[in-house]
Every structure is written in C-alpha cells, then in structure tokens.
Amino acid sequence: MMFCNTCNKKEATVFLTQIVDGKMQKMNFCETCAQKKGINDPSGFALTELLLGLGLTQDVTATAELTCSVCELTQSQFKKTGRLGCSACYDLFIEELMPMLRNMHPSLVHVGKAPRHFAQEQKEKESIQLLQKQLQKAIAEEHYENAAELRDKILALQDVASTTPSVAHSRDREVQNIFPFEATTDGNDAKLI
Amino acid sequence: MPNINNNIVISSRVRFARNLKERPLPGVAKKAVLIALMEEVKAAVMALPEMEAAFSKKLEDLTLLEKQILVERHLMSCEHAVKAAGSALVLNQEETLSVMINEEDHLRMQAILPGLQLQRVFEMMRAVDEQLEGKLDFAFHPTLGYLTACPTNVGTGMRASAMLHLPGLVISEQINKIINSVNKMGLAVRGLHGEGSDAKGNLFQISNQITLGEKEETILQRLSEVIEQILQHEQNARTVFLQQQPEILLDQVGRSYGILSHAYSITTKEALNLLSLLKLGVDLNLFPEHVRLPIDELFMETQPAHLQQGAQQPKMSAKDRDALRATLIRTKINAMPIPKLQAALEG
Numbered sequence: 001m002m003f004c005n006t007c008n009k010k011e012a013t014v015f016l017t018q019i020v021d022g023k024m025q026k027m028n029f030c031e032t033c034a035q036k037k038g039i040n041d042p043s044g045f046a047l048t049e050l051l052l053g054l055g056l057t058q059d060v061t062a063t064a065e066l067t068c069s070v071c072e073l074t075q076s077q078f079k080k081t082g083r084l085g086c087s088a089c090y091d092l093f094i095e096e097l098m099p100m101l102r103n104m105h106p107s108l109v110h111v112g113k114a115p116r117h118f119a120q121e122q123k124e125k126e127s128i129q130l131l132q133k134q135l136q137k138a139i140a141e142e143h144y145e146n147a148a149e150l151r152d153k154i155l156a157l158q159d160v161a162s163t164t165p166s167v168a169h170s171r172d173r174e175v176q177n178i179f180p181f182e183a184t185t186d187g188n189d190a191k192l193i
Numbered sequence: 194m195p196n197i198n199n200n201i202v203i204s205s206r207v208r209f210a211r212n213l214k215e216r217p218l219p220g221v222a223k224k225a226v227l228i229a230l231m232e233e234v235k236a237a238v239m240a241l242p243e244m245e246a247a248f249s250k251k252l253e254d255l256t257l258l259e260k261q262i263l264v265e266r267h268l269m270s271c272e273h274a275v276k277a278a279g280s281a282l283v284l285n286q287e288e289t290l291s292v293m294i295n296e297e298d299h300l301r302m303q304a305i306l307p308g309l310q311l312q313r314v315f316e317m318m319r320a321v322d323e324q325l326e327g328k329l330d331f332a333f334h335p336t337l338g339y340l341t342a343c344p345t346n347v348g349t350g351m352r353a354s355a356m357l358h359l360p361g362l363v364i365s366e367q368i369n370k371i372i373n374s375v376n377k378m379g380l381a382v383r384g385l386h387g388e389g390s391d392a393k394g395n396l397f398q399i400s401n402q403i404t405l406g407e408k409e410e411t412i413l414q415r416l417s418e419v420i421e422q423i424l425q426h427e428q429n430a431r432t433v434f435l436q437q438q439p440e441i442l443l444d445q446v447g448r449s450y451g452i453l454s455h456a457y458s459i460t461t462k463e464a465l466n467l468l469s470l471l472k473l474g475v476d477l478n479l480f481p482e483h484v485r486l487p488i489d490e491l492f493m494e495t496q497p498a499h500l501q502q503g504a505q506q507p508k509m510s511a512k513d514r515d516a517l518r519a520t521l522i523r524t525k526i527n528a529m530p531i532p533k534l535q536a537a538l539e540g
Contacts, residue, residue: 025442069286085221087214087332087340090347100344101337106379107406110338112349113319116325118333 004030068092128157200476200485201424203396204300205357206267207314207413209322210341210350211453214332218342219280219295225293227279228238234294237328238283241288243321258507261498264389267305270417272296290317297342298350309420311353311413316539318351338405348405353413355420356385360473362423362429362444368397371426378419379403386467394465394492399423429475443534446474454526458515464495464522471526479532487525 002012010030066075073085078093082100090097101108114122131154138147201499212218217226231251239249248510252273255263263269269282273296280295293301304317325331332340339350347350362368372382381402384392398416399420401412433443453459459467468491475485495500495518504517 049375067277070215071221075223077221081220082344083342084218084344085213086217086341090334090337090340096345101347101405103343105348105403105405109336110334110348110405112351112408114330114338115321115333116323117326118335122335193365 002028004028004033006030006033064093124157128154131157196475200472201308201358201427202420203358204305204307204511205268205310205314205353205355206303206305207318207351209309209318210298210299210339210346210352211300211322211325211329212298212332212340212342214330214502218299218301219297219300220251220325220342222279222295224279230483231279231281231294234299235281235283237325238292238294238300239323239500241324242330244283244285244292246286246328248282248284248286250282251278253278254275255282256317256507260371262502264500265493265496267295270301272492273301276506290321298346300329306361309355309417311355311417311420314411315353315409345402346404348408349407349412351404351412352400352411353416353417354398354400357397357420357423358395358469358472359397359423359427360445360469361427361434363392363395363514365427365430365434367430367472371423372397375399375423380416393446393462394469396465396469400446424505433478439538440506442477442540443479445470445480446477446532448535450474450526450532453522456519456523458512459493459519460515460520461497463519465492468492468495468522472531477537478538479534484529485492487529491522491525 004010004012005028011030012028013031014029015027033171038086067073068085068089070088071085073089075093075096078089078096084090084093098108131150133146135150135154138144138150140149216230217223219227220232223229233407233418235249238244238486239247245334250259252260259276260269263284264271264274266288268284268288268291270293271443273282274279274294276295278364280293283292284290288302289306289479291302302318302321304314305320306314306317329460338348341347356392358366358370359537360404362371369372377383379402383396383398385396399416401416403412448458453464453467453471468488471480471488474480475482475488480488494503496524497514500514500521501507503521
C-alpha cells in the first residue's frame with residue numbers, strides 16, 4: 001500500500017505528476033489531503049478516456065509524448081477526443097486502439113471490400129509467395145533449371161508490382177535473400193554462386 | 194423479395210466513410226490544407242457521371258436556411274452544417290447521392306432511396322466508391338480495412354440504415370421491447386435525425402453499429418432480416434388492434450384528424466406525431482389512397498426550414514412558424530375527405 005505524502009497515514013489514491021523546470025515530480029495524496037490542497041483532477045479529466053477504458057492513471061507526461069509525424073496529433077489529444085488525426089495515426093497509436101476496437105467490433109480483421117488496386121496487389125503478393133515456395137523446393141531438390149524459370153516468373157511479377165516502389169523494394173530483398181544466384185544485369189541466365 | 198413500396202419503410206440509406214492516405218483529417222487539418230483537400234476531392238467527385246449537373250456548394254456559400262433544408266432532407270448531417278471554409282457538399286440532381294467533403298472524414302458519401310431497397314443503395318454506393326478509388330488514394334490498412342477518423346467506423350466504413358414508421362408498436366407499447374432486442378443484434382435504433390434525436394412522428398432509424406470483422410453483405414443481410422421482422426411485428430400490432438380494440442386505433446386517428454383540421458398553432462413535434470397517425474389512417478384504409486401523397490409531403494413541408502422556404506422568409510420566429518404550419522396543414526387536411534371512422538367500427 002502506498003501512503004499519502006502529506007499525512008503519511010492514509011492510503012494514497014490521488015497521484016499527481018508535475019513537470020517543474022523540466023524535472024518530473026511525483027506526489028501521492030490520500031483523498032482528504034488532496035481535497036484540502038484543492039487537487040481535483042490535474043490530468044484534465046476527459047469523458048472519452050473513461051468510456052474507452054484507457055485509464056486515467058496512465059502517466060503520459062513521464063516520457064516524451066508520442067506525436068504523429070504526419071498530422072502532429074499527440075497521444076493525449078487522441079485520448080481526449082477518441083479521434084485519429086490521419087491514417088498514419090492508426091499505426092502509431094495501435095496499442096491504445098486495439099482495446100477500443102475490441103470493445104466495439106466482433107473481430108479485429110477487416111473482411112469486407114478493399115480498393116481494387118489493393119486486392120490486385122494482394123493477389124500478386126500471394127502468387128509471388130507461392131512461387132517462392134516452389135523455388136525453395138526446386139533448389140532443395142537441385143532442379144536448377146526449374147528454379148531459374150521460377151525466378152524469372154517472380155522477377156516478372158515484381159516488374160508489374162513496381163508501380164508501388166516501396167512494396168517492390170521490400171519484395172526484391174525477400175527474393176534475393178533466398179536466392180543462391182548472382183543477379184545478372186544483362187538479362188542472361190543467372191550463374192550459381 | 195422485400196416489398197419496395199411498403200408504407201412502413203420510409204427510406205433506405207447507405208453511407209461510406211473514406212479518407213485520403215496520410216493526409217490530415219478534417220479534425221486536425223489546418224485551414225489551407227483543408228481547403229486544398231476539399232478542392233481535390235470535390236474535383237474527383239464532380240467528375241463522376243452520377244454527378245452530372247450536380248449541386249455543389251462550399252459550406253461558406255450556403256445560407257443558414259439552405260443548410261437546414263439539407264439537414265431536414267437527410268442530405269447533410271448536423272455536424273457538417275456547422276462547418277465553415279474547407280468543407281463542401283455535392284448532391285446529384287435526383288437527391289439520391291450526396292457527398293459531404295471534410296465532415297468528420299474526408300468523404301462521407303451516401304445513397305438514399307424511398308422504401309426498403311438496401312441492396313440497391315449499397316450497389317449505388319459501391320459504384321461511386323470504385324470510381325473514386327481510381328482517382329483518390331484511399332487510406333486502407335491490410336488488416337483494419339478503410340481507416341476513419343473515429344475507430345467506430347473503421348473496417349467497412351459503412352453505415353446502412355432504414356427509416357421505419359412504427360405507430361402500431363408505439364401505441365401497443367411494444368416499441369421498447371423491440372428496441373432492446375434490436376440493440377442486442379448489434380444494431381442501433383435512433384430518432385428521425387440520427388444520433389441523439391428523439392423519435393418524433395413514430396419514426397425510427399435502424400442501423401448497423403459493427404464495421405469491422407464482417408462483410409458489407411453480411412451486415413446488410415442481418416439488417417434486412419431484422420427490418421423484415423420489425424415489419425411483421427408492426428403489421429401484427431395493427432391487426433390485433435383492429436380485431437380486438439378497433440376503438441383505440443380509430444380514436445387516435447380521429448383525434449389527430451380533429452386537431453390537425455382545426456389547429457391554429459402547432460409545433461413541429463406535435464404536427465409530426467399527429468401526421469404519423471393520419472398516415473396510419475391511410476394504411477388502414479380509413480382515408481382514400483390518393484391522400485397518401487399530400488400527407489407524406491406534409492411530413493417534410495412542416496419542418497421549420499421547409500416552412501420558411503415555402504413562405505420565402507429567411508427569418509421567422511418559432512411562434513410565427515407554428516401559426517404558418519397550422520395554416521398549411523389545415524388547408525391541406527380540409528381538402529381531404531373526412532375519415533370513415535364510424536363505418537370502420539361497424540364494418
């Protein structure tokens with residue numbers, strides 16, 4: 001049990017964190033002493049925090065606050081309004097979001113419609129994954145001719161996908177890692193390393 | 194096949210919330226960014242064939258009265274109506290498709306049709322969505338789906354709803370039981386103007402709450418099934434009354450007719466509640482079918498902004514509106530034949 005810093009008698013139920021001249025100070029009070037000192041709710045009570053089960057005692061001032069680099073929404077702004085500032089916020093605040101989403105929806109995985117280009121990319125990704133599996137098998141079984149064909153197919157699919165460069169780059173790395181060939185730039189067959 | 198023209202389901206609506214990838218949402222965007230976003234989205238929306246000769250206005254160019262009319266017609270939300278520069282509305286000529294730009298999300302697009310036509314409004318919305326995704330880069334997460342300002346909309350970003358007229362369930366005091374069971378199915382029941390509004394005119398809006406983890410088709414299917422069941426209950430309630438206590442229904446219709454045909458000042462709420470019972474009277478064949486349209490029209494014409502627009506008065510006190518409303522109703526009702534109440538009781 002944590003005791004009140006003022007009376008040292010009763011259990012502390014009110015916790016105050018203040019930043020004074022860049023230094024963090026933590027104080028613990030029992031309800032009586034907190035009332036005497038006029039500390040009602042220094043954290044700025046927000047109804048959404050209570051409703052969304054985010055917890056009022058979480059100390060957001062202790063460390064540098066999470067802030068979205070795209071829209072500059074801070075974690076405390078998000079906790080207060082329950083609204084995200086941009087699509088990038090979903091990745092940044094995913095930890096806080098998950099319990100909220102769990103309360104609202106039966107599952108955390110979208111199964112409905114997707115933009116066409118996304119569905120297309122998804123399909124290509126799956127084809128590439130399948131070919132990569134076949135490629136690994138071909139290599140393991142030392143069917144190098146077959147492996148070379150599969151590699152060409154993978155590269156061709158990646159060319160199609162290169163309209164979205166960031167995705168294509170990460171795929172390039174994936175393929176190269178499992179590839180025991182030397183990449184050739186002249187379009188000839190690859191040589192075994 | 195659901196009965197499209199049944200008189201209990203007033204309208205069907207589907208709305209999609211969409212946002213542009215990695216662009217600040219209306220709640221946090223600075224004014225200049227918001228205006229640029231609005232222009233970009235508006236150009237894409239206006240280029241849709243569905244939006245040929247559409248009504249397109251920036252929020253700052255709409256008068257207060259115009260905004261109120263749009264809200265009363267369910268073509269704009271109250272939240273959108275209070276927005277200023279940086280937001281806009283695009284509405285097709287038929288008033289069946291509307292796109293609110295920079296409401297809570299970058300795009301809130303909706304399709305609305307009379308009667309029970311959820312599948313059709315969904316198809317309308319899907320067609321618009323698929324055309325726009327070729328022009329605008331929508332924020333879509335591989336596991337969370339379409340990303341929205343509020344996590345309650347994430348996933349499909351879809352809210353499907355139907356407006357139901359349920360006087361039978363209200364008079365028989367079964368409505369709360371129905372609302373409770375509908376809520377347990379993961380569906381919400383709201384009043385005439387959505388969130389936070391009370392049920393005037395025995396009108397109830399039923400909509401899905403879940404947007405993540407279920408396909409759009411599954412959500413629509415469940416909503417349609419629940420609506421069909423509510424329709425059945427409403428029809429049963431009316432039949433039971435007619436068979437066992439016809440005087441209760443006739444009393445309600447007769448009194449409403451009496452007040453509406455003799456009132457000289459009436460509020461929106463009272464007018465809607467009484468018009469609802471006249472509408473019930475038409476459903477029960479107490480009035481000839483040809484009075485259905487003028488009664489249905491009064492539901493909209495007696496709303497405050499519609500009333501002022503009709504009188505061409507941008508400013509009007511509530512007292513003057515109540516008097517004007519009563520005159521409009523009296524004129525229309527007195528042109529209708531007197532309901533055959535006694536004949537119904539004896540027949």
